[in-house]
Amino acid sequence: MKPAPFEQHEPTTVKEAVSLLESLDDRAILAGGQSMVPMLRFRLAVPKTIIDINHVEGLDVFGEEDGWLRIGALVRHADVEHSDLIAEKYGSFADTAPLVADPQIRNRGTVAGSVAQADPKGDWGSVLLAHEGEVVAHGPDGERTIPADEFFLLPYDTTLDENELVTELRVPVPVANEGSSYHKLKRKVGDYAMVGSAARLILDDDGVIETANIALTAVDITNVRATDAEEHLEGERPSSDLFKRAGELAAEQSNPEADEHGGVGYKERMVSVLTQRALSDAAERTGAVKRTVKQ
Structure with a gap:
């Protein structure tokens, strides 16, 4: 089965992506596409518009800054899997990344996309909770941070507003012991x-x-x-x-x-x-x- 026809937008800034979310009806966000593409193929999802965020500047941030490990919305599972920083300091992240699906999916799928999908069988949600992490989202009113403990509501349902875009995940940098x-x-x-x-x-x-x-x-x-x-x-x-x-x-x-x-x-x-x-x-x-x- 082929996907139903849709219009595609490719914003290059967070502001532009949020503006598209706010102005368009019946739209979906595409990052890694490992959940969205199969849904499109089998017409389990038939959005009129796809907002492809792969060209948005700054969403590939990945590293430690100001006491946080920052994982941008375009960071792939494979990026975490092969990171020396992760291997050295973040045991649960190093354990999880190689266990996600298979290499093809890890090369394209994103960590933040997995969290935003809110599948209770997804691994990254548990890791984020265990690290007392947070989800950073941008919407029409600007940026807000959502503690992981407050993010998940039901299967595939979160406290994210419909016009908000997840831009990164953050967890505290490990302390001594x-x-x-x-x-x-x-x-x-x-x-x-x-x-x-x-x-x-x-x-x-x-x-x-x-x-x-x-x-x-x-x-x-x-x-x-x-x-x-x-x-x-x-x-x-x-x-x-x-x-x-x-x-x-x-x-x-x-x-x-x-x-x-x-x-x-x-x-x-x-x-x-x-x-x-x-x-x-x-x-x-x-x-x-x-x-x-x-x-």
Whole structure:
């Protein structure tokens, strides 16, 4: 099946892109196109207008600035996958990028586009939540930042206004004694997550967990924080027993649905196991503790 006819615009500035969003009806934004193009092909989406933002200046920003890691709206999964900065300092990002789909999709698909798509089976939403990141959007009234905790509403639905354009994602630059990790279960290469768990830990100078963030993929209607498990961890020293209980709490707080890939009980068990592994890797990457879980 071929896409329905549409008109295409190629703005070169954020202001121009936002103006098009505001003035045109029945339009869609194209960045990497890894979600949009298949929808167009099968006519699951039939917009009258495509706004292609690949020529917009400044959306390819990627690096640290003013205490933030900035990931522009045109940064590809592959850019993150092959970044020395990411490999050195951002464990969960380095874990996630190679697990996204396949090389062809990673070469074109964008990290910000994946977050804006708000698929609860998407990996980057959980990583953004675990890092207490934020989404930067531009609209007719200018720029605003949306905390990741306030961004996701429902599957494929966010707090983004209809005339706003996501221009970048931001996460805080890691501090001393910080580590993060992401673990994912999928049926085969290229599949979405059946279950995923992102973990981020910050330890104080005495080796006690000062900050704990855990976010889950594909086990609720959105990417979601495992707040009960986070509270259980904070103020404690990393240990196998501690992480085991945190995994159990994350599983109890998850809300998976049975499907062809597994039942509820199986997925809850995978939440527990993957959360333990992610916490163990995150703790090890703080540089302050040795590996605490062997599975």
